[in-house]
Amino acid sequence: MTLTALIFCQIEHKSLIKVVEKFKEIPKVQKVFSLTGDYDVLAELIVDSTEELYEIFANKIDLIDGIIETNTHMIMSSWKK
Template sequence: MALNQHPQLDELDLQILDLLIKDSRTPYLEIARICHVSGGTIHVRMKKMEEMGIIKGTRIVLDLPKLGYDVCCFVGIYIDRTSSFRNVFEELSKIKEVVELHLTTGDYSVFAKVICKNTTDLQDILLNKINVIDGIQRTETIISLEQPIDRNITI
């Protein structure tokens, strides 16, 4: 179901989400002014959407290279058997450099986004943290050279 077709969301909810997608730091009172409603209405609507699980929190966006994390890569992971999935997920969740994990169709069982400092760091993560996990048959790594698009979906 598309977000704008959610039966419990109305046009005001969608307008609030649109404003927050553009700038998640927009104060509730500013959103209220733009939407021509009270600040209390915005607060109630936000709480409703959080309780519905539509809004799952807020995040700060970091400039990772400025913090010394120069390598972003994607690791396609082949898991040897279905019974290994849970263990593999649990072990990968302990590796701080694994920032996303996706169960996928296609060639890989799992696709992980990994952020690290350099290729030496990446080699250590692959050899000593990821490939040693029981249940992982093998991996394939793709290094990202640039990220020309980085956006949230619009509604």
């Protein structure tokens, strides 16, 4: 069973492109969106477990220069139309 995590990020001024490129290098990242609003970037990750999410977050995402703040959500269920 896989888990889908959504990581909303606030980015430092002039760091958007660099941060997006760093996210794209992370293997478990499925989608990266540039946003306008309270958050600047949204990354969607599909992981096998919360431990794996922790490993990716602690060793990759948390080390990306230019991220001011992150807010992580997990998807419980998805509904499409």
